[in-house]
Amino acid sequence: MISKATIDRIFSTIRVEEIIGEYVQLKRAGSNFKGLSPFKDEKTPSFVVSPSKQIWKDFSTGKGGSAITFLMEIESFTYPEALRHAAKKYGIEIEETVFEPSEEQKAAQSEKELLYKIHEVANDYYQQQMHETAEGRAIGYAYFKERELKDEIIRKFQLGYSPEQKNAFTTYALDKGYSKEILEKSGLSIFPEHSPGGVDRFRERVIFPIHSFSGRVLGFGARILKNNVKTAKYLNSPETEIYHKSAVLYGLNQSKQAISRKNLCLLVEGYMDVIALHQSGIEHVVSSSGTSLTHDQIRLIKRLTENVTILFDGDEAGIKASFRSIDMLLSQGMNIRLLLFPDGDDPDSFARKHPQEYTEHYIETEAKDFIDFKSEILLRDAGKDPIKTAEAIRDIVKSVAYVPNALKQEVYLKEISARFGLSEQSLFSELGIQKQVKQQGTRPEVKPVKPSMEVVQGPGQTIDPLLVLEEKLVELMLKYGDQIVERRNEAGETYEITVIEEILAHLGEDEYEIQSPLNQRIVQEISEGIAKSELRSGHFFFSLMDEELTGKVADVLINPHENSDWSKHNIFFQKEEEVVPKLVHDVMIRHKREFVMAMIRKIKNALAEDGDQTENYMKIVKLNELRKEMDTVLYRIL
CATH class of the missing domain: 3.90.580.10 (Zinc finger, CHC2-type domain)
Structure with missing residues (x-):
């Protein structure tokens, strides 16, 4: 703990x-x-x-x-x-306190956590096998050295080796106390009927661990080195609770800072492409691991940048398959460029042949926008056939239809018009057709709108001013709770009190009941803090790790908009934090006034009942007098 x-x-x-x-x-x-x-x-x-x-x-x-x-x-x-x-x-050493979980707590350890743990164990095992065993160094380490990888890059990507023995890791994991069930669910081991001792999925392969955005091992890619074996060259972990291939990009954990810094992501096909570019000093690169690009993968990139350059090795089938990726990237509002390396080269071989500066310059100057790229590929196939040429142009316009921004669409169509000598009007007509085709058979998704406040005004509804003022009082405690304000008592003597203590005292008067359940929880936590001599304002609630609470507190503490700097025009505004004493005082009086008005309404509703109502009339008179006193304080004009 x-x-x-x-x-x-x-x-x-x-x-x-x-x-x-x-x-x-x-x-x-x-x-x-x-x-x-x-x-x-x-x-x-x-x-x-x-x-x-x-x-x-x-x-x-x-x-x-x-x-x-x-x-x-x-x-x-x-x-x-x-x-x-x-x-x-941040390099902070973790200090643990003695805590022995009960048997019930041990049994409750989640399968998900066990999956993370067994992948960590496997990752350490594969690295140890490659660096510290004769077989690993002779086969796995030698392979990576043959690919000209330096030791620091091998360590950076945590590359490893799974030995030839069919159940080496399975036996190792079982001996460490991991069950057959978790080994099977992780995909690291297979337990066929004819082999009760289990079989390692990745035996006799070099290992590429696949990390999450934060660096946790989710699964593995593995490459067999023998050419005479009839099996897939690359083998990946199966889908598990923690590994979803379509939602992961290889190298993202190692590349995310460079992508953000460069405001550009290079997208390649294979593991070695990523690793070789990193070794050459080009670190803003990820791989889709041989799969077709997915919306989830694009969203991962979009967290860091909207600019993507796709690097190809010139394989014709791969280039044609890239057209789908182009449309998907455009539909997500991404800015894309594409680059074909010279025949016989891929990102891996090109990066090993040339220094970093040359490779970076080549990518920057040779990459084309999607219009030029598709034109070059499609028109090369069309030759002089006018029908095929028209189809090629229609295919390019179809990609433009995926662009969500109307201004960008117009710019792209102007570029196509200039390139092919076609009228913009005909291209816009084709764009309209392509949009209809794209949308055919689909309906716009209608998502329920979650209200950002607990009080909503709609048809036939009115905002409860008492609840609005209650929200404001809670907001003031969260924002300025530990601030000390100066007050005077009835004798004219000055005293100091914190905002939290003053508002809690106000809420405790007149048997007022907090209306909002969430506000009840906040006020209860603050009251318990006072009992323990603690002032629990905004940041305290983040430590409770309650999503509803933290969302509300963050909403209170962060203003999405900021005032312009009007001081340069000699116009000055007082900031809220500069008028906290008056603000707290006014909100408390307004809140008490609305509470009094609510009490008057409640008594008036009771006047219809049978019996002597003299007492109720007297209450209304006294409450109205109190309301008038508060109106005077608030400078109301009556």
Whole structure:
């Protein structure tokens, strides 16, 4: 169990903008950063990070919280896992407190965590086999050296080797206490009827571990080295609870910072393409691992950049298959370029032949936009056949139809018009046809809109002012709870009190009941803190790791918009934090006034009942007098 001192050290050291910056391309927006939501497709950035407050808020989904909360959301980490990941990133040593889980807790250990653990064990095992055994060095290590890989690159990508013995790893894992069931579910071992001792899936292959965005091992790719064996050259882990091939990009963990820094992602086909480019110093590169590009993979790239250059080795089948990837990337609003290497070269061989500067320059200058690329490929096949030429142009316009931005569409059509000498009108007509074809048989998805506030005004509905003011009081406690305000008592004596204590005292008067269940929880936590001499304001609630609470607190603490700098025009505004004493005082009086009005309405509704109503009339008179006193304080004009 991680000690409280370590947790405090982690929270005081980590920077939310650095943690999130590895997953989302952030751009400065005043004192905050903004980016596209990593949790939902959107075109306008609504994801806000506040370095000063060390929190984030995703206004498209309502999620928000601290850096640790973000790691839990994006990586499906548990709280301890997120803490350990952050500690590792910042070089913080984890101090453990003595904690022995019960048998029930041991039994409750999730299968998902066991899958992560067995993959870590396998990854260490494969690396140890390659570096520390005679067989591994003679076969696996020699292969990578033959491919001209340096030791630091081999270590960086954690490359390994699975020995020839058919159940070497299976036996090793069973001896360490892992069950046949978890080995089988991980795909690392197979247990056929004729071989009860199990068989290693990747035996006698070099190993390429596949990592998540944060660096956890999800699965493996493996290459057989013998040419006379009738089996697939490459073998991948099967789909598991933690590994979904269509949602993973090889090399993303090692490349994400370079992609964000360069604002460009190079997309290649194979593992060795990624590794060779890294070794040459070109690190902003990932691979789809031989699969067709998927929407999930594109979304991973889009967290870091909207610019993609696809690198091909000139294989005709692969080039034609790339047309689908072009349309998918365009539909996600990506800016794409494509590059064909010279005959006989792929990214791996080209990077090994040439120095970094030459390779980078070649990619930058030779990459074409998708219009030029498709034109070159399709017109080469069309020759002088006018029908095939028309079909080629129609195919290019079809790709433009996938572009969601109307302005970009017009620019692309102008480019096609200039290239082929066609009228823009005919191209726009074709674009309209292609859009109809693309949309045929589909209906727009109607998603329910989640209200951002607990009070919603719609047809026949009115906003409850008492609840609105209750929300404001809770907001003031979360934002300024530990701030001390100066007050005077009835005798004219000055005293000091915190915002939290003053608002709690106000809410405790007149038997007022908190209306919102979420506000009830917040006020209860704050009250319990006061009983323990703790002032629990905004950031305290992030430690509770409650999604509903952290979302509300982040909503309170982060303003998605900032005022312009009007001081340069000699126009000055008071900021909210500069008028907290008056603001708290006014909101409390307004809240009490609305509570009084609610009591008057309640009594008036009771006047219809039988019996002597003299007492109720007297209550209404007294409450109206109290209301008038508050109106006077609030400078109301009656």
